[in-house]
Structures are given as structure tokens and as C-alpha cells.
Amino acid sequence: MDEVAARAGVSRTAASRVINNVPHVSAAKRAAVERAVRELGYVPNPTARALATRRAGSVVLAVSSEEPGLFADPFFAEVTVGVSSFLDRTDLELVLLLADTPRGKERLRRILSSHRTDGLMLMAVRGDDPLGRLAEETDLPVVFGGLPMTGTPRWYVDADNRGGARLAVEHLVRDGRRNLAMITGQVDLQAAVAREQGFREALLLTGLTPAGVAPGGFTQAGGEAAMERLLADRPDIDGVFAANDDMALGALRALRRHGRRVPEDVAVVGFDDLASALYADPPLTTVHQPVRALGLELARMLAAVIEGQDPSPLVLPTRLTVRESAPPVSG
Template identity: 80%
Template sequence: MRTTPRRQPTLDEVAARAGVSRTAASRAINNNPHVSQSKRDAVQKAVQELGYVPNPTARALATRRVGAVVLAVSSDEPALFADPFFAEVTVGVSSFLEETDLELILLLAHTPRGTDRLQRILASRRADGLMLMAVRGDDQLAHLAQRTDLPVVFGGLPLHGTPRWYVDPDNRGGGRLAAEHLLRGGRRRIAMITGQVDLQASVARERGFREALALAGASLSALEAGDFTVDGGEAAMERLLAAHPDLDAVFAAGDNMALGALRTLRRHGRTVPRDVALVGFDDLAGAPHADPPLTTVHQPARALGREMARMLTDVIDGQDPSPLILPTRLTVRESAPGDQP
């Protein structure tokens, strides 16, 4: 009598027996550092109970790791470390990687020297993957990402093209929220301060803002470009007041620019929000402490960092995660409370 060969258990069955995800089971079996001890123990027990035997070829590929990932930011050092948004993103990345034991390499790639250093790291495969932040339209970082065979996750969409893996706030939706709020408050002579025109976040926030105005039969009275800094917002607000002294509302596409605009408005004797309502974007830690506290579009900067790191580790482990859009929401404070002026 012929005996039917015993079917080998699968990785999915091991994961189900251990009560963990397939990814966590794979990490534990391949001795990857980014898995908790409790999950590792549960997977090991399931392997023994089921008699699971890992595929040696797949295991060899999975364990060929350096143990480090790169977070590359298209910014110079003073701008980066003065910007609370990037600090929050970095904290998010770091907090997730602390659970994995992967090392984080933070690289400022705004200068040719920084770009060359990143190129050397990628060419020598001293990292298992790469996260890119604040990639501009003509940025060399985007070209490096296209040429490397390492996994690359974008924090925010680049201006041109759509990468395979990215995490992005809903910038367009956030711009719509800002316009709708100002219109509900009865504001009609509305201006906007944008960020750098070669950043997708700037383009998307302006597009959403204009769309909401147009849908309500309103129009944008004036537009000035800033650079996501306090000084840039201050200078842009000076130009707006000189050309359009009757403005009754301003949307600044970043909290830092909104704080600069607030400084200018105060210097010119404009009361916020009685004379001019002001809305920012980011909801950074300083927003509630402004005078008056800043109404702003909240984007989850720390969650953006965590989800970038999570997505990259999934790709490193052989998964193919879908791109992720994080929701934005309006945080209403005294600078634009929403009542009639």
C-alpha cells in the first residue's frame, strides 16, 4: 500500500500557530534583529510543533543584511535642525527602528558632498535601504534612488513621477480644509504664502487651497512664495501687505511661515484675527503657544517617520507594501476661530 508523502507545513501556518503576522514569522525564523523576543519565542515553538523546515535559499537571501538604513534629507544642517517638522519625522523613524535594532544613518544630502557620500554608501551597500525626505524637482537624490537596487521609501511624493513606495500626508486635502475654514468665517480677500515651488508638498497644498476657493465661487487675491522658514514667511507677508493692504485672511503653507507672517502683521498694527485671519499647516509644537494660538492643518509628522521606517523594513523583508496617504485635519485656535469677522 502506497503511503502519501507528508505535506510540509508553510510559513503561513507557522505564523497562524504563533499568533503573529507572516512578516514577523519570517523575521524570527531568519534571526533578523527587528522582532521582539516574545514573538521570536512563539514562532520557535510553532516551528517545533509543526516541524517546519525553512527554505535554505530564501533564508540565505533574507539574512544577507547590513543592519543599517539611511534617512537622507535634502536640506542643509542649519535648516534641518531648526525645523521642528523634520525633528518630529526623525523621532518617528528612530522610535520605530528602536524596536528593530536596525541602525539609523542620518544624512544631510543638500550639498554635492552630501550627495557623494550617499552615493558611496549605496554603492558599497553599507545600508539595507533608504528613506528620502524633501526631494525637490531637480534633486540628485531622486536620480540616485532610481539607480540603486536597494529598497527606497519616499517621505512625501517627489515633484515628478510616482515612486513604488512612499508615505505622504494628504497635502491637497489639507489645503482644501484651510480654504473652507476661512470661507466659513466670512473671509473673502484671501492670500496664500507657499513653500518652495519645486516641492510637491507646496504644489499640492496650493492646488487644494485653490480648488476649495473655486468650488465656493471665490478666488485667491494674492500669492507669495516663502521657503518654509519663519524669515521667509515674514518677508512674504511684508510683500503681501504692500501690494494688498486690504487682505482679511492668509493661509501659510507651513507653521514656520505662519509665525513669520504673524510677526509682520503685528509690526504693521494688524490684529489677528480681527483684521486678518491666519491659518498655518503642520500643527507643530509651537503652534498652540503663538500669540494668538495658531489655527493650523495638522499633519502627523511623527507618524510619517514611523510609517516610512515600517514600510522600509517590510520591503527589506521581502514584502511589497502599498503606498500610504496619512490624513490631515484642521486644528482650530484663536488666529482663525471661524466666526464672522
């Protein structure tokens, strides 16, 4: 550090502030220190830094999902990209932990109890998930990605799931659809519950009753099987809202197999607006939630808490992206 300061022609304090990415350093001094760092090949010692700052220099993103499911789901990939994009602006390193198994949960417990991280981001916490109890027990900052099933945590980032579901139903009703069904997600996830609430609320306001509700587990195969059950019970279904895009893609396959034209016979709306929605056949009308922004704000909130701030919870807005599976309403 002394050599860097001498090469840059600044004080050791100024050099330390630049290297630790502390604000309120002049642009000229910052440029001089960064140039000296490059020229000298200076690399901070993480152990020494941890001892000096009493911080681990890392944060954990823990996801309650098994490995195959996680990496097959573009939603979590987008969240992780968002988290990483913010942490790139800081000195915090990201530790990704899959905590669906007892071993994964025990590993997280050890990390938290030994303070080998500065904070925790939790995703996909289910109703009876031990992750929620771990979050309550630790004295480290914890930010939730999405609300848990019970209680309201101090810090969380979520999307407007109920409002988004209402947008989907309102669009289908404006298009003249009257026999509307829903394919729901996992019943122990708050996002799935909120989207079903939004679906039912919107129908109630229009004086309609659901033509059917079937669980799809947030997977394409689950969505396809749910669509099969709905068609068997109510062949007159003319509109479907699926609680995520994967289930909507499965519904499209089932409808095609039964000779139902989309959108002429049955209109379909999903939720997420991931890349797969654009390349569906036909391209999928879906509720857009800012998934990458959710990850970014999750990391931003945790970094703020680590710095001693007390940010307010954040609910990100959703909007409808209209494509061919439920086209714009004419007139």
C-alpha cells in the same frame, strides 16, 4: 550563541530567532533567552551577522537639506523621532545623512553602491535633485517621505497636502473671509505645490479669486517678507493661509507691525501643527499633519520591503486644529 542557548535551555535555533527578533517564538522561550543574554552579557557580532544574513543591519534617512536648516526645523526632528521609534523595535540601526551638498550626495552614492545599508528613506527631494536619480539607480529598497516632483515611486508615505489646504480655506470662508491670500513654500517641493493646488481649488469652488500669492520658502523670515508684500499689494486682505507654521508665525509678526489685529482684522491659518503653533501669539489655527507618524510609517514600510514584502503607498489624513488665530465659526 551556544552558551546563551544552553543557559536558556533552548535550541540554538530558538536562541537565534529571539536574538534576531524573529516572530513565532513562545513567550516562555523568549523570556528565557533574554534572561540568558543579560546574565552572560551577550552582544551579537555585527560583522558576523552581516556575513550570515547578507544584510548591513542599517538603513539610511537622507534629507536634502543643509545642516543649519535641518536642525532648526522641528518638522524634520519629528520625522526622525518617528523613524527612530519604529526602528527601536527592530535590529536595524539608523544612519542620518544630510545630502544637500555634493559631498553629501557622493557619500550617499558610495553607501548605496557598496551596499553598506539595507535600504534608504528619502525626504525633501526637490524637482531636479540628484537624490532622485540615485534612488532610481540603486537596487536597494527606497521609500520616499513625500512624493517627488516628477514620477510616482513604488513606495512612499505622504500626507494629504491638497485636502489639508482645502480645509484651511473652507474654514476661512465659513468665517466670512473673502479676500484670501496664500504664502507658499519652496516651489520645487511637491508638498508646497500640492498645498497651493488645494488653496486654489477651494477658492474656485466658492467662486472667489486669490487676493494674492507670495512665496515664503518655508521659513519664518520668508513668511514675514511675503506678508509684507501681500499687504502692500492688497491692504484689504482679511484671511491668510500659510503653507507651514513657520511662515504663519512670520506673517503674524508682519501683521502686528502693521497694526492688523489677528483674528479681528486678518485671520491666519498655518500647516503642520507643530509645538510652535500652540505657543504663537495668538495660538495658531493650523492644518494638523501627523509628522511623527509619517516618520514611523516611513520606517515601517522600508522594513517591510527589506523583508521581501510589497506594501502599498500610504497617504496619511490631515485635519484642522482650530485656535485663536482663526477661531471657530459661530452660529
